[in-house]
Amino acid sequence: MGALSVVIPVWNDARGLQRLLPQLLALPQVAQIVVSDDASKPPARETGGISDPRILWLESPAQKGAGAARNSGLAQVSSPHVLFFDSDDLPLPGLAALLEDLDRPETPDFDFCLFSHVDSRMRARGIPGPLESDAKHWQLARANLGFRPAPIPPETAARLCRISAYPWNKIYRTGFLLENGIRCTEIMVHNDVELHWQSFYRARNILVSTQTCAEHFVAEDGARLTNRSGAERFEVFRALEPLAAALREDRQRADRFAEPTADFYMQLLRWIDTVLEPGLRGPFAWKARAFVQAAITPPLFTLIAQRNPGLAARINHFLSGGPA
Numbered sequence: 001m002g003a004l005s006v007v008i009p010v011w012n013d014a015r016g017l018q019r020l021l022p023q024l025l026a027l028p029q030v031a032q033i034v035v036s037d038d039a040s041k042p043p044a045r046e047t048g049g050i051s052d053p054r055i056l057w058l059e060s061p062a063q064k065g066a067g068a069a070r071n072s073g074l075a076q077v078s079s080p081h082v083l084f085f086d087s088d089d090l091p092l093p094g095l096a097a098l099l100e101d102l103d104r105p106e107t108p109d110f111d112f113c114l115f116s117h118v119d120s121r122m123r124a125r126g127i128p129g130p131l132e133s134d135a136k137h138w139q140l141a142r143a144n145l146g147f148r149p150a151p152i153p154p155e156t157a158a159r160l161c162r163i164s165a166y167p168w169n170k171i172y173r174t175g176f177l178l179e180n181g182i183r184c185t186e187i188m189v190h191n192d193v194e195l196h197w198q199s200f201y202r203a204r205n206i207l208v209s210t211q212t213c214a215e216h217f218v219a220e221d222g223a224r225l226t227n228r229s230g231a232e233r234f235e236v237f238r239a240l241e242p243l244a245a246a247l248r249e250d251r252q253r254a255d256r257f258a259e260p261t262a263d264f265y266m267q268l269l270r271w272i273d274t275v276l277e278p279g280l281r282g283p284f285a286w287k288a289r290a291f292v293q294a295a296i297t298p299p300l301f302t303l304i305a306q307r308n309p310g311l312a313a314r315i316n317h318f319l320s321g322g323p324a
Helices: 014-025 066-074 093-102 120-124 132-144 154-160 174-179 193-202 231-249 251-275 278-295 298-307 309-319
Strands: 004-010 030-037 055-059 081-084 112-119 170-173 206-216
Touching (some): 004 014, 014 030, 066 174, 081 174, 093 170, 093 206, 112 120, 132 206, 154 206, 154 251, 170 174, 193 251, 231 278, 251 278, 251 298, 278 309
Parallel strands (some): 004 030, 004 081, 112 206
Antiparallel strands (some): 112 170
16 A cells, blocks of 8 residues: 555644644554645644644634535645545554555555444434444445455445545545546535546446544534535535536446436435525525536436336425425
8 A cells, every 4th residue: 555644624722733643643554744734813723733744734814614625635746545544533453454464565555445424413312433323334235345444346436435435534645636637625524525436437446445544523512514504515616516517527427327326316415405594595596406407318217217216206396496
């Protein structure tokens, strides 16, 4: 595999950096850490509490969101592989084991390697694993998976692309991202949707390991970007429209991913509707129906109806004025 860079977007989280950086620096494969500071006050460089020549500190003069911070960090990556981590997340022992496996000479080349994780909300319930929705997809794909990273067939990729669109559960080949122009959308929410889906669309070699390599921490309060309920939610279409274009431009890609992508559209749009301020729900529903109408072309709808009649019925119901 070679050396690994880790890109960490951060905004006003000195405590998270102080906890995370030493653990990453202890991994022998980590050659570079790019801390991409999204206009923290005071700057993260002054509060992170860690000095090491492997750490590159970037500073944005204005807050632009985690997507822009990740893109800025990716542009500075000097290693052949890259991992995105959030400042409040933690590596678990499985990450060290996975990196050792990826370094083995018999491990195939890969565009990205997907791994499992723990969601802090599930750990609090005594079930250290991902959310139930993600656990379902891992379970359905498990027949083709193991702890050691291994290639997956197309049908398993079409299953695992349905897990939540996280940026920190994959080790990427840096060249794969750069050669294909795969980036985060530079918006305040939903910025990781493009990174996740375009990776599955364009990868030729995907490895998957069931190693649990990271814990994602979720503080369920109104201060988190994920809990925003205002007009910024309308920016989701800036992330979704490139997905629709990618399916229109490649017939084989559409054949493999049209059904899971359409299901993702419907689930995400329904979820946004539940968190929006009441006065925004009507305008959002109008825009969402226009997007779905344009994105799911007649040929794609026919393919979806053949494979998932229930989803096709949901799409028709939504386009007729019902909820997503």
